[in-house]
Every structure is written in structure tokens, then in C-alpha cells.
Amino acid sequence: MNETTPAVPLSGVRMSEDAAEAEAARIIADAYRPAPTVPTAYRDTSPLPAHGDTPPVPQPGIPPMSQRAVDASRLILTTGLATVPPGLIAIGILIASRQADPTVIGMICAAPAAVAVPVLALARLFIRAAEATPDTHHHHYQGPVHQDQRTIHSRTAGVWAKTDNQH
Template sequence: MYPDTTPQDAVMSDADAAVEAARIIADAYRPVPATPTAYRDTTPLPARGDAPPVTQPGRPPMSQGATDASALMLAGGATTAMVGGTAAMLMYVSQYADPLVCGLVFGAPTALVLALARLLKGAKPAPDVHHHYDGPVYQDQRNIHTRTTGVWAKTNNEQ
């Protein structure tokens, strides 16, 4: 064991120990002062800094058309995977399914949907245009054909 190196004047009496214990308990249960939970730094940001650009997580920035096409391709790929998985599972479970028949059965709905979409797209009538005015109105409807040519872009607007 280690020898007792506590000085004799550091030993407390029972009354002093009770007072010190009461003080420690009172400090422990004292309410915490209100501290801010948020901080807004109002210093202006520099126009540019020294840090190099960092690749952000997620999809890379694209145009709206590219984003739409990407989402459409992802949806088409997922649909194809589901249909192909169903056909494969059917052939595996039945142990007799003919791949040609499965291709016709699972491919027919896709071909039908594509054919209907093309039919509806071609059969769409031209929209009716209705204008309602109050008071005198001047209408100027022109078609302007623009063509830009040359190394130094020269634009010709023709009516």
C-alpha cells in the first residue's frame, strides 16, 4: 500500500464535511445560465477565396433537359429490370416456360404503350386560340426568321 501523505490540517471535521457536501449538492442542482444555441456570423463573405473548389455529393450539375432525360432513363431502366426479373423468375419457377413466349407476353405491353403514345402524339389537334379584349387593340403578328453565320457572328433577321 501507499503511505498516507494527507496533511493533518486537510482533514475535515464531520460538521465541515456536511457543509461542504451541501455546497457541492447546491452547485450541482443550480440552474444552468442561458447560453445561446445558435450564432450567425454577419461578416461579409469574400468575393472569392483561396480554397479550391470541392466536388459536392450527389448528381453533378446539369441542364434541366439533361436532368429530365437522366430521370427518364433511370425510370426506364428500373422498369426494364422489373419486367426482365419477373420474366426470369417465371421461367425459373416453371422450369418449362418458353423464352419466346415470355418475350412476347412481357414485351407486348411495352410495344402497346409505345404505339399508343405515338398515336396520341400524332392525333393531337391544333389548339384553339381565343383573345378577349376591352378597348382598342393593335395586333402585330409577324414571323421573323433569324440566321447567324460567319466567324464573327452576323445575325440577319428577315420578315
């Protein structure tokens, strides 16, 4: 505020023409004053040091990762969130129609775990079966070859075992 002109309140109070002209002159004087000679900001353009004594501080927000990883994580989040409203609507309709059993709803909510356990068990079974299968051997012979094939049956009854080798 300019110290030479007194402030006049403008809140609904009628002013005389002299007071209005004085207020207009004060506003013009405040609005069009010359720029200050002392700078009000300074930008240091010197290069920053490559290292220092301060250890890095974890920054808030999403950790740094590739754009592809960011896009994939956001897609997964939005897909997961998009499945919530239809599920809640379906549960609400079942409850409102009195066709829903709380036990069934609990089983539906536990379905991801109930599906995941057998899938993991089958995956382990396939891995073990792949490890148990013998390697395929191809033998190439020159001359006469005799192959001896025997069938072996083993029976176990408690502690005792009986093996029959047949030609």
C-alpha cells in the first residue's frame, strides 16, 4: 500500500468524487510502479556434484521401473478393480431375492484359493512326472543284435516282497 495516500474502504460505502479519484490514483500508483532494481530470484546453473556425503532417501510414490512394467501393473490393478462392481451387484441381487445362502457366498469368495490349490498340485504332479520319465536313448548298431526283454512283477504284502522274472 502506498503510504502517501490513505486507504479508503470500498465495501458498500458511498464515496465522494474526491475520495473516489484519490482511491483510483492510489490503485494506479500501486499497479504501475517500476520494477525493483534488486533481483528477486536467482537460478544457479553450475553443475551439481556427482556424489556427496548424504545417503539416498527413498522418495514417496511409485518406485522407479520401466514404462512397460508401469503399464502392466496399472492394467492389472484396473482389471482387478473392474471385477469388483459386477460381483457386488450379483451378490446384492442374490441376497435381495433371498436365493443366496451365506455359505455359498463364502465359498464363492474363497473360490480363487480353492481353484489355485488344485492347479498348483497338478503343476507339481506334471513336473514330477516329467522328471520321472526316462530319457529317450537311440542306439545305432552295426551287425547282429540280440535283445533280451523280461517282464518283472513285484508284489509287496506288508514286509515280504516277491519278484517274478519271466522270459
